[in-house]
Amino acid sequence: LTPFEAGCQAVRTALASQLIVDQPASSIALRSLNAAFQGAGLNLTGGGHISRQAFTEHDRQVLDDALRQFTMELVSQAVAAGQPIMQYTLPQSKVAEPCLPRFLSTVQWLAETPLSEPISLPAGPQGGAGASVSRLVDVAGYCRLLEDVLELGTIRDGEDSFAYMEARLVELLAREASANSPAKLCVLRSCNNLLRRLSKSQDLQLCGRILIFIARIYPLGDKSGVNLHGTVNSGLVLPVDEVAPDDVDSSGEPIDAKLYATFWGLQNVFKNPALALAQSVWGKLVADLGTVLDELDRRKVTVKAGHSFAASAQAQQAGGPAGRAAMAVDGGHAATAAAATSVKYLSSSRLFGLQLRDAGFRRQFLVQCAAALHAVRKLGKNDKVPVGSKFEGADELATRVYAAMSKTEDCGADFAAAVRHVLAHESEWVDWKNAGCPPFDRPPLEPLAAPGPAGASTAAGAETGGSSGAAGPPIKRRRVAGKGGAVAAGGGTAGFLRQISVPADQMAGLTAADRKLMPALREFAVPIIEDMDPESCIDEEYRRLHNNKVFVWKTLRMMARSHLSQLAGFKSVQSTQGGNHAEQVERDIEQAVLNIYPDVRERFEAYKKQQEEQAAAEQAANAAAEPTAGPDGQEAAPERAPEGEAAAAAAEGRDAAMAEAGES
DSSP states (O other): OOHHHHHHHHHHHHHHHHHTSOOOHHHHHHHHHHHHSTTOOOEEOTTSOEEOSSOOHHHHHHHHHHHHHHHHHHHHHHHHHTSOGGGOOOTTOSSSSOHHHHHHHHHHHHHHSOBSSOEEOOOOTTOSSOOEESSSSOHHHHHHHHHHHHHHSOHHHHHHHHHHHHHHHHHHHTTOOOTTOHHHHHHHHHHHHHHHHSOTTTTHHHHHHHHHHHHHHSOTTOHHHHOTTOOOOOOOOOOOOOOOTTOBOTTSOBOOHHHHHHHHHTHHHHTOGGGGGSHHHHHHHHHHHHHHHHHHHHSOOOBOTTOTTHHHHHHHHHOHHHHHHHHHHHTSSOOOTTGGGOOOOOOOGGGHHHHHTBHHHHHHHHHHHHHHHHHHHSOOTTOOOOTTOOOTTHHHHHHHHHHHHHHSSSSHHHHHHHHHHHHHHHHHHHHHHHTTOOOOOOOOOOOOOOOOOTTOOHHHHHHTTSOOSSSSSOOOOOOOOSTTHHHHHTOOOHHHHHHHOOOSOTTGGGGOTTOOSSOOHHHHTHHHHHHHOTTTOOOGGGSTTTTOHHHHHHHHHHHHHHOGGGGGGOHHHHOOSSSOHHHHHHHHHHHHHHHHOHHHHHHHHHHHHHHHHHHHHHHHHHHHTSOOBOTTSSBOOOOOOOGGGHHHHHHHHHHHHHHHHHHO
């Protein structure tokens, strides 16, 4: 083993030996690191800091790799034992708490506890002395471990892993000042990957929890959640049956083919309310909604809200062909409460009669009607309304919709009031987006000065608002009588005298050393260099140049002052045809920064070359491990790997994929 690999193995061995002992996370972390790194001398001081003796940046890199390797080992052992990864306990453990949550809590303690003396890093791209880190494990490294746990586990494991993240990461990420910090981007990426794996109908509650979690860790006005252009998901395909004249539903009643087609045809407008802005579509929408609302008034509700599949039990008790047909459609058994939380309904014509009598189904439809009418009455700035359009009948339809909600028991009036309240907030949301999404964040107010003690001088009392020393609101001073006012009479306050005094040299402030009118290009381009760094792995849509016209304009102005020749090579200037012009300008600026600073280019290329060499070495190792031909000339079948090594092999393949992604 190389010294780096030996160090990683020592850390993994020390962690495994400490996790099985009943002790707090701080003891697990310090004892494991002191055993793995000889002479590190890590101790917890009285002020809550970690003191060190000989722990370097190289040791910190070893620790970061060892933590990820140990995470994969624990997941592999849990898979081999056939247990959920967040509930697996080591066989020789003396504590009941599962090992993986206990290990992650230990890493979180390392990410939260600062060092008494920061660790110096090598010199950065700006040259000179390098920066420093104040923790043994940064928050981004801890978030990468959680991302690995989510990727390596199944969907059910992902639910347990996300519950762990949900309980611990909100407060930890609140300390990150930037919305595009590596830790927040890592959490956003892991949550989006988990959302892609989940079913929108079966895992509805978990998907909602993930979206709420993302909203809690990001500012309310972040561009990832405001949907500035008002894009809607109109790609949902809704199958509609062809109803024959003699078809009957699951209850044995004839199916109204025209009403069935009208009801489900409204979904085309509900999933894209902008279609209703056309007068031809609006007129049809008003007529169809009126027809459906008349039918809902005529039909009586027989299934209460919250029990959407209770009709199956009623049909089973009734018996007969109609009852057996209803049970066959509903799945042959009473649905559980969890199944009733789904918001997707089948559009089968055989269920149409039962659905119209279902209070839960009726409420879902009426909420869709209220939302569509609200979208027409409260237009956004991107909604294109034809000239002379009049949406007559919108208010009357809204009144009928809320009346139908109120009559749908149980608690119909309360439900209608809740929908009105939510849509009122939606109106404020639309106004905020029409105004360009101004930020909600405001700087904190400066604290008021405490009142001075009794008998303080006149000048001190005036600076604190004229307080006499007692607690309470400040008291106004009476103006000194006499010609010329307070200053002429000699009774003016010190604060007022300082304001009207004229400095001896009024031009001295213009030559002060702390006045910084324009930064150097190298300093201004630091965010661009950080975003381009292949080691940061920041996607183009999250880079500072992307869709930030002000920042792009400032960068071009800075380049024009000192490196005007670089602008002549811009492809966006030579040709503006084809492709996205703004994206081409962003690529031209990044290329110009690399041309101006060759040291940055060399560092990026060295990193890419290192990734290519690692990928080539892994490819050669995989090629050497391929099965050879047998004695009869046929390829020999490879030996089946033990079940305990399946997850380890999967993890090794994932590392290779990450290396190829870094190369690209």
